[in-house]
Amino acid sequence: MFILQNQPIFDTVLVSRQIQDMDKKYNFKNFEENIYSFWEKEGYFKAKVNSSKDPFCIILPPPNANADLHLGHAMYTYEDVMIRYHKLLGYETLWLAGADHAGIETQFVYEKHLKKQGKSRFDFDRKTLFSDIWKFVMQNRNTMENQLRKLGFALDWSKKKFTMDEDIVSIVYKTFKHMFDDGMVYRANRLVNYCTSCGTSFSDLEVADREHTGKLYYITYSVKEGGSVTIATTRPETYLGDVAVMVHPGDARYKSLVGKTVLLPITNREIPIIADEYVDPKFGTGAVKVTPNHDFNDFEIGKKHGLSHPPIIGFDGHMKDTGLEDIDGVYVVKARKLIVAKLEEQGFLEKITPHEMVLHTCYRCGTTLEPLPKEQWFIDVGPLKEKAIEQVKNDEIHVHPKRFKKQLIQILENFIDWNVSRQIVWGIQIPAYKCQKKNEWFISVEKPKKCQICGNCAFVQDEDTFDTWFSSAQWPFATLMANCDCDGSDGFFDYFYPTTVMETGYDILRAWVSRMIMVGYFETKDIPFQHIFLHGMVRDQKGQKMSKSKGNVINPLDMIQTYGADALRAALIFGTKEGGDVVLSEDKIVAMRNFCNKVWNIGRFIEMSKTNVVIPAKAGIQSGSVPMKMGIGVEDDISETLKQLQKEFGTVQKQYHLHFKKFEFAKAFDLMYDFLWHRYADYYIEQLKECMQNGNIDASQYMVKVYYSCLQMLHPYIPFVTEVIWKSFHGEDSSIMDSRFET
């Protein structure tokens, strides 16, 4: 809520004051809050099944309910633009609000919160921690939702959903069960990216890569049958978990060694020398160690050759079962140093060379991720992605801007099986239960009363929670389903699904959009949305991403407070290219604030000159002109000017709607900016000023008509100021949202 210093809170009656009282400046602070409550109270955002209208539906990408809004969220202005435009076009519009529990993100934020109090999550039991986070999230959610209101978003709050609402969770469970029943869900002991600091696994998408100059260690293993072989590795500490030394089958240097046995340094454990084409003879020495439990590639090799050895690194990041007493229990980073020293001391270390490599780190805390074997739930995306690729390729789902289509297809093609288990508390607990007698799993949507495998054991539920994206992937259909009558007989779902547009940032094309298509089709046998519109990232004047550490963050709420929501919204769209990154500066917001003021003052001028004329009910140029009293020209000049305006405005209207058809929202806005300010105001008003003020009916009424149209066309972008002006002209009970574009 705005804090108005020493100002009375205006009520809605005062919102539409007489134009005579119109300030010289448009003071958004006097209006925005009241206008929004008026819209909300009068139900302008509420959608319902309306068979006489076509539906237009967008599901809001649910913001994380763990922090304030940032400028990325303000980019959802594009959705508001589409919604409001289609409303004025006569569609039944639904923009469904929601919030995401944002599993790991939220837990991470909360843990930071705890840390400030000198606590950690391990100080709480699961239940307490969960309920504490729940409270934290509910508070944040409320704040976040009010911030969306401040942006003026025409969201249907009556249908808002949270990813952890009971009905949503139930739908998420059903989907998982369907997948399980279809054999697409499997539990496997596989290597996962595990953050020993966060204590959870991640999917491959949550891994951050970091360039790093590391070291390549050359370690010499002695061959039992005589001689030795030197391997090169970046991770010497894992040699204790080796199962083989591997060379290329065509490598002449090692041909004689294949099939022989090597003794691991110090422990003297025996492992075979094997040959596989996977090895690049040019790299290192051409011989490589194979450690299946601690390297993704080695895991595959181990499986292929039937070789295994127990893991030597635990989930706490400490060494274990290495066969060396002084190494067990030591943290990996330290263990590396100890082991290298040992190897060197005993003459096994040939040399160390610098090596450019990529470190896989936790995208949250930066810790180097440890590939560790863990039983997890996986979703086989093979069958899902095929259909999705087809839908995108065949334009069943349209991608805007077009260039992202290729990228999306590539993303889908590269999708690998999805690890959906997370070892964190904050999330939707996986509805998988393990029979204690047979050690088998079953999935149940409802809390099971008895074991569905053996019937009488004390089955246990998996403690893991779903990857946040598993629930997010179902958002379009889940939110609509959860808003249906219990039996779905209201036709709500069928009316709005598939949704019309999915609008989001291009950065989550992979994590979110692609998965929505796959899971959406799986569950509904239909596309989740007809169009994808992607917006760019917000950057500062130097083109850098905004981040707190760089100190270049523009807080959207501060900007709204200072310049008004309309100005911020317009600044995000004006002069940009669809899908391109947006460079935002305070200067630009000021410029847009000035534009809002211009729109306002044109209204003020019209109202002031209107007091001199009587405007007939029906607008339009009439053949019989009222003779002028005086002015800048003769009658012919005036009608000539009006004709010119009519022609020009006709073109503008045509282009405006064409831009919308092509999802070129910025162009439509730029067009209106230019037309209203530099043509309508700077040129036409100046040309017709005197005759309008002197009561020329033709001129006045046509200028008013064009102005009203412009207000409508601008309303999707700057909804507040256009509504305030509209009310001034049409009465306090009226709304521009009730008006329709002329056809």
Next chain:
RNA sequence: GGACGAUUAGCUCAGUUGGCUAGAGCGUUACAUUGACAUUGUAAAGGCCACAGGUUCGAGUCCUGUAUCGUCCACCA
């Protein structure tokens, strides 16, 4: 290594099927001040549109190549 962007005025960016005497915002300069708006108006300065070729009557726009920057993806221990 693969894919996709970007490169235009001092700065940040538009420029849709080739017709541009290349635009906007901010900044700069000059003039205008009580009647819609100084959160203004009029005017001005400022660009071999990254570079090199090509297609064309004509290229910022299309094609080829190069350079620099950026994003995504795949990555060898």
